[in-house]
Amino acid sequence: MEIYLDHAATTPVAPEVVSAIEKLMHEDFGNPSSMHKKGVIAEKYIKEARKKISKALQVNEKEILFTSGGTESNNLAIKGSLPRKLRGRIITTRFEHPSVKSTVEVLGKNGYEVIFLPIDKDGQVRDGALDAALTPDTLLVSIMHVNNEIGSIQPIEAYGKTIHAYNQTHGTKILFHVDAIQSFGKIQIPIQSAHIDLLSFSGHKIGGIKGSGGLFVRSGVHLAPLMDGGQQELGIRPGTENIFGIVALGRATELAFEQMKSHFDDMVALNIHLKSLLEKDERIHFNCPGGSPYIMNVSFAGVKGEVMLHSLEMEGIYVSTGSACSSKKKNYSHVLEAIGLSDEHMDSAIRISFGSGITTQNINEAAEKMLSTAASLRKIMKNRR
Numbered sequence: 001m002e003i004y005l006d007h008a009a010t011t012p013v014a015p016e017v018v019s020a021i022e023k024l025m026h027e028d029f030g031n032p033s034s035m036h037k038k039g040v041i042a043e044k045y046i047k048e049a050r051k052k053i054s055k056a057l058q059v060n061e062k063e064i065l066f067t068s069g070g071t072e073s074n075n076l077a078i079k080g081s082l083p084r085k086l087r088g089r090i091i092t093t094r095f096e097h098p099s100v101k102s103t104v105e106v107l108g109k110n111g112y113e114v115i116f117l118p119i120d121k122d123g124q125v126r127d128g129a130l131d132a133a134l135t136p137d138t139l140l141v142s143i144m145h146v147n148n149e150i151g152s153i154q155p156i157e158a159y160g161k162t163i164h165a166y167n168q169t170h171g172t173k174i175l176f177h178v179d180a181i182q183s184f185g186k187i188q189i190p191i192q193s194a195h196i197d198l199l200s201f202s203g204h205k206i207g208g209i210k211g212s213g214g215l216f217v218r219s220g221v222h223l224a225p226l227m228d229g230g231q232q233e234l235g236i237r238p239g240t241e242n243i244f245g246i247v248a249l250g251r252a253t254e255l256a257f258e259q260m261k262s263h264f265d266d267m268v269a270l271n272i273h274l275k276s277l278l279e280k281d282e283r284i285h286f287n288c289p290g291g292s293p294y295i296m297n298v299s300f301a302g303v304k305g306e307v308m309l310h311s312l313e314m315e316g317i318y319v320s321t322g323s324a325c326s327s328k329k330k331n332y333s334h335v336l337e338a339i340g341l342s343d344e345h346m347d348s349a350i351r352i353s354f355g356s357g358i359t360t361q362n363i364n365e366a367a368e369k370m371l372s373t374a375a376s377l378r379k380i381m382k383n384r385r
Contacts (some may be wrong), residue, residue, distance in 0.1 A: 002316040003362045007205075007355030008148055008182060008295050009320055013248070014207035014356075020251040021209075021244050032241050033232065042243055049250025056257040057191055057199075059216055065223075065233050066246050069213035070181040071099040072226075073200035076237070077177045077215055078103050078142060080223035081198065086111030088139040093117045093125055094338040095149075100142055100179055101334065117143075119338040123152025123288040130159055134166045134174065144179035145189065149335040149351055150288040151295030153187070160194030175221065181205055181213075185256025186294055187264065197221050203245060207356070208252035212245025259356075267293035267354045270363055274352070277367035281374060285345050287336065296352045297336075299345040300374040307377060308350055308370075315369045320351045 004012070024045065030038025032046055046066070054061040067073045078100065082088070090104050094116045108114035117129045125143070134141075141163055145156050156178055163176050177198040180189055184201035191199060198221065203212035217223055217236075229238030256263075271293040278284055278298060287297040300308055305321040312319055321333075336346045 001365075002318070003358075003366050004318045005352045005354065005358070005366060006318045006320050008351065008353035010204045010210065011207050011355050012357070013209055014252060014255060016255055017207055017209065017248045017251050021247050024244055024247060032243060033230065045243055045247050046241055049246045052250040052254045053214060056185075056253050057189065057216060059191060060219060062234075063216055063219055065215045065217055065236060066241060066249070067213045067215055067237060068211050068242065068245075069204070070097070070179070070200055070202035073181075073202070073213050073215040074099040074142075074177075074179055075103055076223065076226055077198040077200055077217075078107070078140065079226060080236070081175055081177070081221065082107070082112070082139055084224075088137050089113045089115060089133075089135055091115045091117065091130070091133050091138060091141045093143055094119050095123070095147055095335040096142065096144055097148055097179055097181070100144070104142070112139075113137075121288075121339050123147055123150050123291060123339050125154065125159075130162055134163070136170055136172055138172065138174045140175045140177060142177040142179070144182075146180075146182040146187070146292045146295070147288075147335060148182050148295070149333060150297040150339065151182075151291035151293075152288050153183075153291050156196070157190045157194040160190075160196055164195040182292065182295070185253060185260065187260070187292065191216065203249035203252055206252045206256040208248040209245055212242060212249045214249065263356060264293065266356075270354050270358055270360070271296055273360060274363045274367055277364070278370065281371055283374075283378075287341060287345065287349060288339060294354050296354075297349055298352065299341075299348040300350070300370070301344055301348050302381065303348050303374050303377045305348050305350045308348070308373065311373045311377060312369060315373070317366050317369055320353075321349065 028041050030042040032043040050061050050064050054064050090112050092104050104114050115133045118126045120126050143154055143159055146153050160176050163174050167174055175197040178196050179200050181200055181202045183189055185206040197218045199216040201214050204210040223236050225236050227238055232238050232241055283301040285299040309319055309321055332346045336349055
């Protein structure tokens, strides 16, 4: 029996989502830009998906832009919102997803000043760091809502109010971008009260299909396209729309927001239960507990995380060692480094992420395998010395 505990990387496609796109494959397959009947029908599907997402986020339909996923949304939000004069300050944190971290690093090499806010051991931006970093020449602040590796939840409403107050006092127009890819459809996102200007989200994290995502762009915020071509998506994201992905994203969003409260409560119960079972191992260390119940990062001291991952895989249990976008690299996670973990705990860390369909029995079986696997691997390592 397989137990999938890597939902932060991707989720199974929901049956309702499969049903929603089946007709598109056989009957309503037209190009949304075509002027004939097939094109008009296809365009209606996109409008309906946009309507569902805007309703879920409580924003205007014209403020939703479709993309190929979280990475493109983050790149478009950051690169597209910045002036081409290559001057000004960009503020972000030390533990952003690679699609934000790498993007601002490149911009830093090309003229912009980039400030990386420090993170404390609890996975939070250090007190006062954002306030101290804001300057009149600041253009953009980009802070993720839920960290994809350790699950810490940032108080984005407080950050947004800080930025808004600074703008009001100094007459600046600093934009606030939030990577909400691990919180979209899972926890409430205070777009209006947090004064969020740009918000990234992805379909395959909530039961949609890969290659689909979106970006909330507050009315009045100007975005320059990253590509040239047609006039799709208000001319900001040219190219024939991925109608399968868009419809899947719309339906997945609808389902996720309808079930958000019950799913959240279920994940809290599963997270607490697994933690209570794993605590039997005296050498275990929970990295940044108390964040999103969907993500648990834990170190089995004395066991390499990658070895643990593949050993569990042989037992039919699937976890990860960090972000799916960077976990194949040999160096330590920049996220775990940012919260100051020891080399031993970074080397032995795995990420367990929860989602719909996981049962208490699954957790019991997974915990038993994790504990026995860790004990066996430690014994092997001891005998080799």
